[in-house]
Amino acid sequence: MKLILASASPRRKELLSYIGYEFEIQVADINEEVFLNEDPVTYVKRMSQEKCQTIARNFTDAVVIGADTIVVLEGDILGKPIDKKDAEKMLRALSGRVHQVYSAFSIITPGSGIPRTRSVCTEVFFKELHEDEIHTYLEIDEPYDKAGAYAIQGVASKFIPEIHGSVTNVIGLPLFELEEELKTIEGLFHG
Amino acid sequence: MKLILASASPRRKELLSYIGYEFEIQVADINEEVFLNEDPVTYVKRMSQEKCQTIARNFTDAVVIGADTIVVLEGDILGKPIDKKDAEKMLRALSGRVHQVYSAFSIITPGSGIPRTRSVCTEVFFKELHEDEIHTYLEIDEPYDKAGAYAIQGVASKFIPEIHGSVTNVIGLPLFELEEELKTIEGLFHG
Numbered sequence: 001m002k003l004i005l006a007s008a009s010p011r012r013k014e015l016l017s018y019i020g021y022e023f024e025i026q027v028a029d030i031n032e033e034v035f036l037n038e039d040p041v042t043y044v045k046r047m048s049q050e051k052c053q054t055i056a057r058n059f060t061d062a063v064v065i066g067a068d069t070i071v072v073l074e075g076d077i078l079g080k081p082i083d084k085k086d087a088e089k090m091l092r093a094l095s096g097r098v099h100q101v102y103s104a105f106s107i108i109t110p111g112s113g114i115p116r117t118r119s120v121c122t123e124v125f126f127k128e129l130h131e132d133e134i135h136t137y138l139e140i141d142e143p144y145d146k147a148g149a150y151a152i153q154g155v156a157s158k159f160i161p162e163i164h165g166s167v168t169n170v171i172g173l174p175l176f177e178l179e180e181e182l183k184t185i186e187g188l189f190h191g
Numbered sequence: 192m193k194l195i196l197a198s199a200s201p202r203r204k205e206l207l208s209y210i211g212y213e214f215e216i217q218v219a220d221i222n223e224e225v226f227l228n229e230d231p232v233t234y235v236k237r238m239s240q241e242k243c244q245t246i247a248r249n250f251t252d253a254v255v256i257g258a259d260t261i262v263v264l265e266g267d268i269l270g271k272p273i274d275k276k277d278a279e280k281m282l283r284a285l286s287g288r289v290h291q292v293y294s295a296f297s298i299i300t301p302g303s304g305i306p307r308t309r310s311v312c313t314e315v316f317f318k319e320l321h322e323d324e325i326h327t328y329l330e331i332d333e334p335y336d337k338a339g340a341y342a343i344q345g346v347a348s349k350f351i352p353e354i355h356g357s358v359t360n361v362i363g364l365p366l367f368e369l370e371e372e373l374k375t376i377e378g379l380f381h382g
Contacts, residue, residue, distance in 0.1 A: 018346045020327070127367060136211070153344070155209045157359050158366040164355050168348050175349040176318060 001110070001187040002062040006055040007172075011153070012067055015173045019182065020190045028054035028066065032079065040072045044104040045117045052106040052115050061110050063185055069103040069172045071148030078148045084138055087149040091137065094148060096128035101148070101170045105178055109185055116181060120174035122165030124152070129159060192301070192378040193253040197246040198363075202344070203258055206364045210373065211381045219245035219257065223270065231263045232310055235295040240306045243297040252301050254376055260294040260363045262339030269339045275329055278340035282328065285339060287319035292339070292361045296369055300376055307372060311365035313356030315343070320350060 003023040005016050016023060028051040034043050052066025071078040073093055081087035101122045106115035142156065143149040150156035152163070152170045168175040182188060194214040196207050207214060219242040225234050243257025262269040264284055272278035292313045297306035333347065334340040341347035343354070343361045359366040373379060 015348070018349050152358060157206070158209050158370050160358065161367040162356055163358060165353055167343060167351065167354060167358055176352040179349050 001185075001189075002059070003182075003188055004055055004059055004062045004064045006051040006064055006066040009067075009172055011151075011171050012173045015168055015171060015175055016065070016178075018175060019179050021182065021188050022190070023065075026055045026059065026064075028052075030054055034077060040070060040075070040077050040100075040102060041104075041119055043077060044068050044070045044102045045106070045119050048104040048106040048119075049115050049117055052108050056108040056113075056115075063110070063182075063188065064108045065105055065178070066115070067103060067105040067173055069101065069147045069169075072100040072102060073097065080145055080147055081143065081149045084144075087143045088134060088138055090149040091129060091134050091143070094126045094129075094150070095134075096126060098123055098125050099148070100124070103169045103172055103174050105173065105181075107181055107185075118174075118177055118181065120166055120169045120177055122163055122167075122169045124160060124170060125162040127159050127161055133159075192376075192380075193250070194373075194379055195246055195250055195253045195255045197242040197255055197257040200258075200363055202342075202362050203364045206359055206362060206366055207256070207369075209366060210370050212373065212379050213381070214256075217246045217250065217255075219243075221245055225268060231261060231266070231268050231291075231293060232295075234268060235259050235261045235293045236297070236308050236310050239295040239297040239310075240308055243299050243306050247299040247304075247306075254301070254373075254379065255299045256296055256369070257306070258294060258296040258364050260292065260338045260360075263291040263293060264288065265290075271336060271338055272334065272340045275335075278334045279325060279329055281340040282320060282325050282334070285317045285320075285341070286325075287317065289314055289316050290339070291315070294360045294363055294365050296364065296372075298372055298376075309365075309368055309372065311357055311360045311368055313354055313358075313360045315351060315361060316353040318350050318352055324350075 008027040047068035056064040104119035106117040199218040238259035247255040295310035297308040
């Protein structure tokens with residue numbers, strides 16, 4: 001049975017490869033707007049479901065995984081920054097504080113139609129950032145395609161003295177939990 | 192002033208590059224034997240000091256960083272596995288349990304002679320490993336040059352649902368703490 005990852009993220013592709021199944025990538029273009037009064041966990045789960053369902057409609061004989069990641073600071077959702085100014089605002093907000101990273105994934109198997117969805121939360125501690133640290137970081141590519149405008153597996157690792165929870169969840173795909181779910185599905189092949 | 196990293200580890204080299212200083216690599220060959228009744232923290236600090244001092248003796252006008260990483264399971268030190276059988280034994284021991292990863296670094300500045308040394312501890316939770324997971328993991332290169340026979344930034348990330356503490360410390364160099372120390376040294380240049 002074919003396995004599809006409905007994500008454009010190269011980090012998710014690399015992480016999923018560690019589980020060992022053969023898979024292919026299909027990117028779902030969805031509306032990422034947050035509903036009025038939608039709470040962060042509901043939102044991240046819905047995003048992972050919509051990506052999953054969009055692809056599953058066109059690949060009815062495949063197992064499809066959708067995933068989404070958000071940074072949550074005191075209840076507010078930070079997605080990917082839209083530009084440099086937005087990234088700067090996010091880094092300033094995260095500086096010297098603790099935030100939560102939520103990743104959700106959804107899985108649809110052939111014939112089921114209804115996605116199985118899980119979300120995982122990791123607490124991330126950011127050091128106090130100096131002005132010059134923010135500006136130097138904004139000069140490289142790293143912050144621009146990441147939720148919260150930083151990558152824990154990159155240069156921003158020096159900003160993070162501590163996390164509590166899953167590392168892969170912060171990168172974008174909670175591997176331990178995802179493998180638990182994929183193992184219950186019959187007919188997936190190792191690469 | 193020249194900065195030297197006294198480590199052969201490509202992970203440490205990559206991590207140190209994130210701080211932004213120019214540096215070069217000089218590898219110190221030291222005796223890594225554990226002294227009788229030496230506790231893990233004393234040992235990992237001593238290793239980082241000996242690497243640092245060995246290189247500093249030959250590069251007296253440079254700032255030298257030495258570092259070492261160990262895995263500690265219920266008080267026992269796990270270093271790098273000597274062969275496949277040893278790696279297998281380590282993975283079996285870590286399976287389904289919590290362990291500590293300690294990295295220590297030492298810094299010697301020109302004229303001082305006495306290293307400044309710090310160690311950092313991260314708690315790592317391992318899932319219960321099945322026989323076939325251990326055997327599949329032992330077939331790849333990843334476990335063989337790593338303390339505890341696993342790499343948190345690689346395939347073994349799927350074995351680790353949770354950590355408490357610094358991520359870079361588990362990879363081999365606690366970047367937040369190292370940058371704090373390097374910032375107090377005058378005359379280091381950004382690359």
